[in-house]
Amino acid sequence: xxxxxxxxxxxxxxxxxxxxxxxxxxxxxxxxxxxxxxxxxxxxxxxxxxxxxxxxxxxxxxxxxxxxxxxxxxxxxxxxxxxxxxxxxxxxxxxxxxxxxxxxxxxxxxxxxxxxxxxxxxxxxxxxxxxxxxxxxxxxxxxxxxxxxxxxxxxxxxxxxxxxxxxxxxxxxxxxxxxxxxxxxxxxxxxxxxxxxxxxxxxxxxxxxxxxxxxxxxxxxxxxxxxxxxxxxxxxxxxxxxxxxxxxxxxxxxxxxxxxxxxxxxxxxxxxxxxxxxxxxxxxxxxxxxxxxxxxxxxxxxxxxxxxxxxxxxxxxxxxxxx
Amino acid sequence: xxxxxxxxxxxxxxxxxxxxxxxxxxxxxxxxxxxxxxxxxxxxxxxxxxxxxxxxxxxxxxxxxxxxxxxxxxxxxxxxxxxxxxxxxxxxxxxxxxxxxxxxxxxxxxxxxxxxxxxxxxxxxxxxxxxxxxxxxxxxxxxxxxxxxxxxxxxxxxxxxxxxxxxxxxxxxxxxxxxxxxxxxxxxxxxxxxxxxxxxxxxxxxxxxxxxxxxxxxxxxxxxxxxxxxxxxxxxxxxxxxxxxxxxxxxxxxxxxxxxxxxxxxxxxxxxxxxxxxxxxxxxxxxxxxxxxxxxxxxxxxxxxxx
Numbered sequence: 001x002x003x004x005x006x007x008x009x010x011x012x013x014x015x016x017x018x019x020x021x022x023x024x025x026x027x028x029x030x031x032x033x034x035x036x037x038x039x040x041x042x043x044x045x046x047x048x049x050x051x052x053x054x055x056x057x058x059x060x061x062x063x064x065x066x067x068x069x070x071x072x073x074x075x076x077x078x079x080x081x082x083x084x085x086x087x088x089x090x091x092x093x094x095x096x097x098x099x100x101x102x103x104x105x106x107x108x109x110x111x112x113x114x115x116x117x118x119x120x121x122x123x124x125x126x127x128x129x130x131x132x133x134x135x136x137x138x139x140x141x142x143x144x145x146x147x148x149x150x151x152x153x154x155x156x157x158x159x160x161x162x163x164x165x166x167x168x169x170x171x172x173x174x175x176x177x178x179x180x181x182x183x184x185x186x187x188x189x190x191x192x193x194x195x196x197x198x199x200x201x202x203x204x205x206x207x208x209x210x211x212x213x214x215x216x217x218x219x220x221x222x223x224x225x226x227x228x229x230x231x232x233x234x235x236x237x238x239x240x241x242x243x244x245x246x247x248x249x250x251x252x253x254x255x256x257x258x259x260x261x262x263x264x265x266x267x268x269x270x271x272x273x274x275x276x277x278x279x280x281x282x283x284x285x286x287x288x289x290x291x292x293x294x295x296x297x298x299x300x301x302x303x304x305x306x307x308x309x310x311x312x313x314x315x316x317x318x319x320x321x322x323x
Numbered sequence: 324x325x326x327x328x329x330x331x332x333x334x335x336x337x338x339x340x341x342x343x344x345x346x347x348x349x350x351x352x353x354x355x356x357x358x359x360x361x362x363x364x365x366x367x368x369x370x371x372x373x374x375x376x377x378x379x380x381x382x383x384x385x386x387x388x389x390x391x392x393x394x395x396x397x398x399x400x401x402x403x404x405x406x407x408x409x410x411x412x413x414x415x416x417x418x419x420x421x422x423x424x425x426x427x428x429x430x431x432x433x434x435x436x437x438x439x440x441x442x443x444x445x446x447x448x449x450x451x452x453x454x455x456x457x458x459x460x461x462x463x464x465x466x467x468x469x470x471x472x473x474x475x476x477x478x479x480x481x482x483x484x485x486x487x488x489x490x491x492x493x494x495x496x497x498x499x500x501x502x503x504x505x506x507x508x509x510x511x512x513x514x515x516x517x518x519x520x521x522x523x524x525x526x527x528x529x530x531x532x533x534x535x536x537x538x539x540x541x542x543x544x545x546x547x548x549x550x551x552x553x554x555x556x557x558x559x560x561x562x563x564x565x566x567x568x569x570x571x572x573x574x575x576x577x578x579x580x581x582x583x584x585x586x587x588x589x590x591x592x593x594x595x596x597x598x599x600x601x602x603x604x605x606x607x608x609x610x611x612x613x614x615x616x617x618x619x620x621x622x623x624x625x626x627x628x629x630x
Contacts, residue, residue: 030443030445031445034441034445034519037519040434040523041434041450043434044434044435047431047488048454048457048489050470051467051470051486051488052457052461053462054470056460056466058462058466058467058470059462061466066469072466072469072470117362121359123355124359129356129359132363133363136362137362137363139367139609140366142608143370143548143605143608144548144550144566144605145548146570147601147604150601151373153597154372154373159384160387161372161390164390193369197366202623224345224348225344258551276464279465283465283468284464284465293463296463296464296465300460303459
């Protein structure tokens with residue numbers, strides 16, 4: 001199957017270059033020569049078609065009525081009914097705004113943190129200490145979401161470390177996980193804890209690639225270490241920063257909903273609910289598949305628009321872009 | 324360990340040579356070391372806290388007296404958790420899903436990445452885009468769920484190990500790594516009469532041990548930590564991994580704390596057991612992590628290479 005797909009692709013460029021008979025022959029010859037390589041592709045391509053592309057097509061159930069035990073593509077067209085339903089849903093605006101604010105807040109706090117940590121690590125002269133700090137700071141990346149949330153519950157418990165501190169300072173215990181006003185802070189702090197160390201890897205690599213002559217020149221011009229950081233180091237890692245920023249903006253709608261559905265409860269829905277957690281709740285706990293699929297599609301499309309926009313801006317403003 | 328001369332070279336490269344650090348910079352360096360020690364403390368503290376709690380007597384946890392050193396040292400909760408059959412069923416399932424899942428992940432990723440790494444393969448660009456597109460647009464939760472259901476994979480191991488068989492990000496890392504292998508070796512092997520399969524198994528795979536180790540770590544950790552797929556697709560308790568066992572403990576505890584602090588004692592007992600379960604769950608990762616660390620840094624960096 002993959003082979004025929006490959007063949008189909010090849011014929012097109014050959015066909016476009018009209019009258020290039022020998023060219024086409026050449027290509028066929030190469031395809032025949034490489035046939036064993038194409039056999040590697042068969043299973044992975046079938047996998048992608050079934051598990052990645054078929055669900056994209058499966059999104060048509062957002063426009064069709066789904067009946068359990070019938071076709072997964074639904075039974076009849078209903079047009080934009082479910083999209084209208086979502087926009088008129090009384091929780092639409094607060095879920096939509098929660099998604100945007102939580103994503104933007106997460107980006108604001110989790111994006112610069114690794115850059116700062118990498119710059120600080122870069123100033124260390126003791127390489128052993130440096131690698132010790134790195135090893136420790138990578139570790140949270142390997143902690144599972146379930147365990148992360150377990151830690152959050154333990155830390156915010158009435159006798160946990162945070163409340164012990166609050167009590168030591170004369171306050172009374174706060175039930176962080178039951179109070180909607182703390183949800184965003186708790187979520188963001190945990191994200192920063194988990195992702196900062198891991199995020200430094202790329203920046204540290206970029207830092208070693210900054211041309212040392214530039215530091216030399218800056219120093220001759222009388223720049224101190226801070227000025228060097230400002231005028232040599234930061235511009236030097238700018239492409240890395242921009243690329244990673246574009247990537248983060250692209251996935252801005254992708255707040256970790258796995259973490260949210262583990263953390264939230266009805267008393268915090270007000271600030272905790274985001275589009276993807278709503279999709280999960282509506283779709284899989286209330287079995288409104290078509291409605292939930294419409295909400296999910298709405299989210300994917302916004303995400304796609306954001307990543308395209310970020311990529312466009314990045315290409316316009318700098319010389320790096322994702323595609 | 325870097326030799327002294329290597330350190331000196333590194334310093335010179337960073338532009339330190341001949342520089343007399345100013346007083347301000349010295350102060351900054353001291354401040355910086357303290358700050359980074361603080362960072363280490365913050366990253367490690369939660370895990371150490373769990374360890375301390377798991378070995379502590381309940382009454383001290385209840386009083387909020389456990390900080391870093393276990394108080395009223397005992398291993399009772401370890402006995403309780405380890406005597407729970409359900410915990411071991413979950414643990415066994417996790418091991419099974421991790422081993423089978425990672426094997427599938429690795430085989431599929433390498434199979435796809437190898438042809439993609441051949442730049443002059445006709446259709447290469449098409450297949451690469453075919454994979455990369457899925458990084459930016461996906462089917463979403465509901466269609467995926469309905470697909471797995473309609474394939475009758477629910478309550479089987481396949482619902483856990485198949486849908487995530489290839490991570491596109493890892494695929495690109497693997498592809499880049501294959502691209503960097505010396506072409507001459509493969510060409511020489513072909514001249515010696517080795518088939519494409521022979522080259523793949525006898526030349527390419529042995530030369531890629533570092534990147535394979537990285538992939539094993541990434542995929543294994545992903546499989547080990549996976550809970551959402553199992554929660555969606557595995558209703559049968561005998562099939563559930565330990566992450567779900569842990570989630571049920573945490574969810575149970577949060578439910579009891581729902582009505583303010585009236586049920587504090589129950590909550591604290593759960594705290595104790597939860598910590599123990601978490602420590603036991605994360606232990607394998609903490610054990611293999613230092614050995615694979617040197618590989619995964621280069622793995623991440625390969626992933627950053629733009630096509």
